[in-house]
Amino acid sequence: MTHVLDVLDERGFVEAKTHEAELREWLSQGPCTCYIGFDPTGSSLHIGHLIPVMALAYMQRCGHRPIALVGGGTGLVGDPSGKTEMRQMLTRETVDANAEALKRQLARFIDFSSQRALLVNNAEWLAGLGYIAFLRDIGRHFSVNRMIRAESYRMRLDSDEGLSFIEFNYMLLQAYDFLELHDRHACRLQMGGSDQWGNIVAGIDLVRKMRQQTVFGITFPLITTAGGAKMGKTAAGAVWLDAQRTSPYAYYQYWVNCDDADVPRFLALYTFLPMGEIREVAQLRDADLNLAKTVLAFETTQIVHGRQLAMEAMAAASSMFGSRRLPADLLPSSTLPRNSAGKGADDGVPSTDLGADEISEGIPLFKLFQLTGLSSSGGAARRLIRQGGAYVNNERVTADDRPVTLADFVGGELLLRSGKKHFHRVRLTK
């Protein structure tokens, strides 16, 4: 089997690692235990979390045992690393509820059955710590001189806002997590985003000092789009893995709409397709790249939402935007259905139900755009329409007060469109 370090390196997951030779040696000796922490600051993961999640998934696929640590304890403190502002303090109840939600989502990527992976919550060992005991046993191993030089605190120490004492302690808690996991589960590798370097190294040092044992760290690069934006940030906010917050259709669309330049890189990072096939994609040019985007979107959506919903999202997209047949030799490992791409329920396109009586008199078009949420206000809707960005059943309408009546409905449905890609279906009810 290929060495997991080579897999991660090749796919673009690795920014930095400690003790490379020893780490490589350790990982080749058999199943190894590694971990990544997720702070339960929200009730759902979003696209920005995918890199560490995929890294754990690859670890497992390469025969190792990943631990996903949910920061039920550290979440109560708040990690200042790389943050320009102090984090909101969370209540214990919120943190616990979030931890449960994260667990369900992680299970999409990682197989937690029969100890093949573990999910732990650091509240288990952090919540009951005694202050004095902790300071004496753990705190004495940390040099404040060194901590304040850490890059992860730099931004905050230099900023106007400053760094509160509770946040300053975060590094100790995360280091202690590593020690606990080392003791409990023989975990010797911690991974994390590049902003976690300081915290990870602190844990490595702590384990060495207290257990005379070498443990390792790997950090991931900060992934941005070719346009320089953070992954998963859109005008509407983050792109979530929770179908309630971001529909499978919207999730699929996020990937289809990615920048050309990002396609091969994203296929490597966010799908399980083999690298040999992904490299072929680099040969594609211009509109042909859209075919690869379809595969990218399908694969990523399938991982998170399952095959059925991914197919529906794809069908909805092709019914709105049209589709081209995918050649059999493009990313052949993808399980995307290549022949029947055209048909399927086109659910996923947002829709609104409207009573027939509500429009019997006719309703001005701008009101309808406002009502469906395609425009945030009546004024915005009027502007949109006047500027020629509004379509009814795919025909441009430029009169903002054009009444919409029963005659506009085809089979009880009406398709509104704002600009090129924002669709909304209006259904007639009794």
Place this chain on the structure above:
RNA sequence: GGUGGGGUUCCCGAGCGGUCAAAGGGAACAGACUGUAAAUCUGUCGGCGAUGCCUUCGGAGGUUCAAAUCCUCCCCCCACCA
């Protein structure tokens, strides 16, 4: 606790009694060009069934014909001092 500097529309940031729904930039949205891409150019970018009306410039009062702009008190942030 003292002294000084601040809090402006999604973000940054001008404005410092009328010409202010508030410059400029960013983000965003739409149009043109396209490939559901990027870049570029153009328009829009508080609300309102709208050539007018209403609500915004940390909060509450006040002065004035008129306040984001002046005064008073309060809240919050920052710097230096203690």
